Amino acid sequence: MMKLLRETRADGVELATLSGRLDAASAQDLKDAVTAVLAAGQSRLLVDFAAVEFLDSTGLGVLVGGLKAARQAGGDLRLAAPTPQVLRLLRLTTLDRVFRIQASAGETWEA
Amino acid sequence: MDPAAPGPCLFIQPHYDDVPLSCGGTVALHATRREAQIVTVFASGLVDEMVGPFAAWKHERWNLTDVDAVQETRRGEDAAAAGVLGCPVRWLGLPDAIYRGERYSSDDELFGPLRAEELELAEHLAEELRGLPEWRPGTRVFVPLAVGAHVDHQLVFEAGRHLAGSGVTVFAYEDCPYVIHSPAALAVRLTEVGAHLEDSVVVDIEATLPQRLAAIACYHSQLPVIFRFTDDPAAAVTRFARSLGDDGTAAERFWPLKGP
Numbered sequence: 001m002m003k004l005l006r007e008t009r010a011d012g013v014e015l016a017t018l019s020g021r022l023d024a025a026s027a028q029d030l031k032d033a034v035t036a037v038l039a040a041g042q043s044r045l046l047v048d049f050a051a052v053e054f055l056d057s058t059g060l061g062v063l064v065g066g067l068k069a070a071r072q073a074g075g076d077l078r079l080a081a082p083t084p085q086v087l088r089l090l091r092l093t094t095l096d097r098v099f100r101i102q103a104s105a106g107e108t109w110e111a
Numbered sequence: 112m113d114p115a116a117p118g119p120c121l122f123i124q125p126h127y128d129d130v131p132l133s134c135g136g137t138v139a140l141h142a143t144r145r146e147a148q149i150v151t152v153f154a155s156g157l158v159d160e161m162v163g164p165f166a167a168w169k170h171e172r173w174n175l176t177d178v179d180a181v182q183e184t185r186r187g188e189d190a191a192a193a194g195v196l197g198c199p200v201r202w203l204g205l206p207d208a209i210y211r212g213e214r215y216s217s218d219d220e221l222f223g224p225l226r227a228e229e230l231e232l233a234e235h236l237a238e239e240l241r242g243l244p245e246w247r248p249g250t251r252v253f254v255p256l257a258v259g260a261h262v263d264h265q266l267v268f269e270a271g272r273h274l275a276g277s278g279v280t281v282f283a284y285e286d287c288p289y290v291i292h293s294p295a296a297l298a299v300r301l302t303e304v305g306a307h308l309e310d311s312v313v314v315d316i317e318a319t320l321p322q323r324l325a326a327i328a329c330y331h332s333q334l335p336v337i338f339r340f341t342d343d344p345a346a347a348v349t350r351f352a353r354s355l356g357d358d359g360t361a362a363e364r365f366w367p368l369k370g371p
Binding site for chain 2: 021023024025054056057058059060061062064065067068071088089092093094095097098
């Protein structure tokens with residue numbers, strides 16, 4: 001079970017705050033949200049993982065797909081506050097070298 | 112332990128095509144009861160940073176220029192093969208070995224020992240499989256034996272060992288066509304991991320051999336590479352299957368993994 005809240009930060013960055021499990025059962029919700037954001041012309045996406053209990057590779061696949069699409073639109077998809085389990089999977093897959101990772105969702109979006 | 116006994120089954124394949132190639136007949140038997148699900152593990156998309164020097168060299172050798180188009184083709188073939196076998200397929204999002212940093216930077220390494228840090232990834236995969244929507248109480252899992260020693264196959268085998276260690280019934284299937292064109296590789300692999308295996312068992316697939324062959328034929332883009340050792344893939348697979356069963360009956364062979 002995953003909850004997803006979307007908001008637009010004051011600096012225009014689209015923030016998706018997740019809680020629960022981002023896995024095969026829930027990844028489609030994030031994919032739909034990323035697609036909707038990009039379709040609306042926004043390309044700077046930040047996904048807040050502070051309350052994510054578990055990330056699996058299907059969720060990871062959605063993040064990679066979202067990153068690719070955001071870049072094609074001239075922006076980026078970044079991760080904020082990943083929990084130890086999320087960081088572990090990023091490290092095990094070496095995708096920690098691919099995503100820009102922020103300490104918190106409130107951090108300034110650096111160019 | 113009977114791999115053909117009724118009950119929910121997850122057939123785990125490292126890459127698109129491994130399960131239909133190796134044990135498609137058994138999948139089709141389970142699929143008649145709607146109890147089979149194929150899961151493709153290394154089916155991630157790609158971004159530039161994932162393609163290091165070794166992967167770039169591989170892409171050049173494969174004349175691979177449009178990664179997205181290739182993935183679409185491979186998934187289409189995988190879905191078609193699963194359809195022929197009568198079951199669904201789920202694609203996970205782990206990156207292939209050649210896209211996992213610099214862990215494997217040559218073909219020798221790609222078919223060599225699994226890196227120590229990858230054992231942790233195998234443990235994660237086991238946990239992930241147990242969390243799939245298709246997982247049911249009593250689910251049995253089929254993983255590659257890793258004949259041929261491709262590291263992605265070894266990693267999935269290790270995930271199977273984790274599951275077996277926690278009480279799940281797990282069977283290892285022999286990787287075709289590795290085992291057909293390099294039979295000595297089977298003996299090598301059994302020497303390496305035999306301590307974790309029970310004696311092999313065979314499943315009669317005479318009735319579903321045509322489905323396995325038809326499923327294999329769905330992988331149009333891969334057949335010339337996979338079966339470069341023969342000009343008649345169907346005959347090679349049939350001959351091998353008939354060498355396993357009693358009195359020339361087509362069969363597939365499995366090794367149950369030892370439990371806790």
